[in-house]
Amino acid sequence: MSRISGVFAGRKTPAFIGFTVAGDPDKETSLRAAKALIDGGTDILEFGVPFSDPVADGPVIQRADERAIAAGTNPAVVFDLVRQVRGFSDVPVVLLTYYNLVFRRGTDRFYREAAEAGIDGILVADLPYEESDEVAGIAARHGIDPIFLIAPTTTDERIRAIASRARGYLYLVSVLGVTGVRESVDTEAIELLRRVRRHTSLPLAPGFGISTPQHVQTFAEAGADAVIVGSAIVRIVEQYRNEPEVMEEELRSYVRQMKRTG
Amino acid sequence: MEARGRFGKYGGRYVPETLMGALIELEEAYFRVGNDPVFHRRLAELQAEYAGRPTPLTFCANASEELGCRIYLKREDLVHGGSHKLNNTLGQALLAQHMGKKRLIAETGAGQHGVATAIVGAALGMPVEVYMGEVDCRRQALNVFRMELMGAKVIPVRSGTRTLKDAVNEALRDWVANVRDTHYLIGSVIGPHPFPLMVRDFQSVIGREAKEQVRKKEGRLPDAIVACVGGGSNAIGIFTPFINDDLELIGVEAGGKGVVTGEHSATLCAGEPGVLHGTLSYLLQDADGQVLPTHSISAGLDYPGVGPEHAMLKDAGRVTYATANDPEVLEAFSFLSRTEGIIPALESAHAVAWVMQNAGRFDRNDIVIVNLSGRGDKDVAEVARMQGREA
DSSP states (O other): OOHHHHHHTTOSSOEEEEEEETTSSOHHHHHHHHHHHHHTTOSEEEEEOOOSOOTTOOHHHHHHHHHHHHTTOOHHHHHHHHHHHHTTOOOOEEEEEOHHHHHHHOHHHHHHHHHHHTOOEEEETTOOGGGOHHHHHHHHHTTOEEEEEEOTTOOHHHHHHHHHHOOSOEEEEOSSSOSOOOSSOOHHHHHHHHHHHTTOOSOEEEESSOOSHHHHHHHHHTTOSEEEEOHHHHHHHHHTTTOHHHHHHHHHHHHHHHHHOO | OOOOOEETTEEOOOOOHHHHHHHHHHHHHHHHHTTOHHHHHHHHHHIIIIIOOSOOEEEOHHHHHHHTSEEEEEEGGGSTTSBTHHHHHHHHHHHHHHTTOOEEEEEESSSHHHHHHHHHHHHHTOOEEEEEEHHHHHHTHHHHHHHHHTTOEEEEEOSTTSSHHHHHHHHHHHHHHSTTTEEEOOOSSOSSTTHHHHHHHHHTHHHHHHHHHHHHHHSSOOSEEEEEOSSOHHHHHHHGGGTTSSSEEEEEEEEETOGGGTOSOOHHHHOEEEEETTEEEEEOBOTTSOBOOOOOSSGGGOOSBOOHHHHHHHHHTSEEEEEEEHHHHHHHHHHHHHHHSOOBOHHHHHHHHHHHHHGGGSOTTOEEEEEEOBBSGGGHHHHHHHTTOOO
16 A cells, blocks of 8 residues: 555545645745644645746745745755655655656656655646656656546546546645635535546545635535645745744644644 | 647647646637638638738848848738737637637737737627736837727736746636636647647648749749747748748747847757647756746747747758847848838847848849738837837
8 A cells, every 4th residue: 555545544534635835935944844734734745846837826836936946946856855854754745746847857767766755646737637648657667646636627538537547646626726725615626526536436635725624624524535735835834934933833733723623 | 538739749738637628629619610611701701801811922122132032021010900910819719709708818928919819809799818928018018008909908917037928827827717718819839739730720821822922923932931930820820831842941039139148039949848838849948847037129039938830840850940139130120121111020020130141042033931920010119219219
C-alpha cells in the first residue's frame, strides 16, 4: 500500500490535505510552514511548484508563486525542501506543478528526482488525460501516484477514463474557476462528488474554494474522503510571512480547527 | 480518447481539466461547420460586405525602385478595423453564435485583435470583454478607446509582466470560470487544439487571395513571401496556400534590442521547445522552464510563445525565421510611409525591415510579397513620443 492509500485506509472522517507553495516566501520559512501544517494534523501535504504562468490559480496563489520564484525556488529547491520534510515526517507529499517545469527538466528525470526526494504523488495541473499517457507510465515506473483533476464539466465517459489511470486520490474541482477562497459550497460540488462516486472507488478529494469548518462539514456529510485547502493557507503564510512564529501558530490552529469538524 | 491536434510533435491540448469539455465541443462544432454551406456563405458575405475583402495586392513602384526587386504588399491594413485580425474574429464569432455561446472574451496585445473582437461583438450583438496588459493599454491608448466606443469592456491586466502573455493568462482564467456560456476568441494560431488549426483556416483567405492576385498580375508565383511573426497568424494565413510551392517563405520575429541582449521576442530564433497557454511549441524560457519576460517595440509581437505549426515549419526547414530589431523597424515604418504613402503597423514593419535588410539577395525581376498585416495609425502617437514629439 502506498503512503497515500494508507491515509485513506479505514478512515471515518475526511482527511485534511493542506496546500502551500514551496519556497513561499523563501525556502526556510516555507519549511517552517510545512512543519506547522503537519504538526497541526495535516494528513497529506501538497506542495505547489511555483510557475511563472499559473493559469489555473487565482491571485492569492499567483502572488505566492511570484514570491517563491523571486526567492530562487526551482524544482531542485522544491525536491530539497521535501527531503528536509522527510527528515521529520512520513506524511505523504504531493507535488502540484505545471507541465512546462516537468517537460523542461525531462519527464523521467523530474519523476526520478521527485521519487528520490520522497514525493508520493504528482498532479500536473495542465496535463489532461489525453496528454498524460507517457507521464502516467513514467510515474508508475518511479512509484509515484499520478493524481488527476475532475471538474464539473467532465463527462461520465471522461471520469471513467481518468479514474482508470489515476492513483492515490481524485482531485475534484468543486467550482468552475481558478483557485481561491469562496463563501459557500456550491451545490454543483456535491453533485459532482456523487456523480464521480458512481464510477470509482478511488478516494475523492474536493478542492478549490474550501476554507471554513462549515465547508468541511458539508463535504463530510456528502461523503468526501478528504478536503483540499490551498488559498486559505497561502493567505496565512502571506499575512504573517515576516513573523514566522505567529505564522506557525496560526497555521497549526487553523488546521486543528478545520479537522475538528467532519 | 487520443491526443489530437498535432503539428509534428508540436501542438496538443495542455489545459486544466475544466476546459477540456469546451475544447472538445469547439473542435466538434468546428469540424461540423466545415461542411456547412450556410455557415460558409454567411462568412463569405461578411468578408465581402462588412470586412472589405478581397484586399488589394498593391505593387509598390517607389519601394521596388529603391530596393531593387518587385515588391507587392498584401493589404490587410485595409481590412475593416485596420488589420488581418477581423478574418479570424468573424469566423470564430459566427462559430460561437452557432454553438449558442452568449459572451466573447479575448486577449489583446497591440489592441488590434481586441478591436476586431469588439467589432464582431457589436455587429453580431454579443457582449465582449477584452483582457489587455496594463503596459499595452498605455502603449495603445487609441485602441482602448476604439474598443470601448464599440461597446467592449477593456480589463487592464496587472499580473506578471502586464503584457500580452499575462492578458492570455487572465483570459484563460475567465474562461475556466465561465466556460459554459463564454467563447474565448483567441487571436492567433496559439493555444490548445483546435485554435491553431481553426485560426489558420480563417486566416488562409489572405494567401488564397494573394495567390490568385499575383498570378493575374505577374503570370507566376512570387519568389518570396515575408510576414511578421508574433503568435504567427498573419504569417500562417499568407504562407499556407503557398506551402507546397517552390518559393521562399520568411517569418520575421521581433529582435527588440537585439537577440544577444535578451530583450526581444524572437521565440523561434532564440527559444526552445516548451509548453505555454495550452500548446507545445517554441518558448522563451529559463533553464527551469519559467517563461521569460519579452521585449518588442510592437505590443502585438511582444509574446514569449509562437504557434505550434511555425515550430514544425522551422524544424522542417520549410520557413526561414529571422529577426528585425527595433531601430530597423522604425526605419521601415518611416520608409514605407515616405515612399508609398502607407503607414504600416509596427508589427508589419518588421517584415518590411527584413526586405530592406536583405534586398541584396533579390534581382530586379524577383517578386517579393510582404504581408502588410495592419495599418500604423495606432502606433503614430507612440512613435512620435519615442522621437520626443507630440502627435
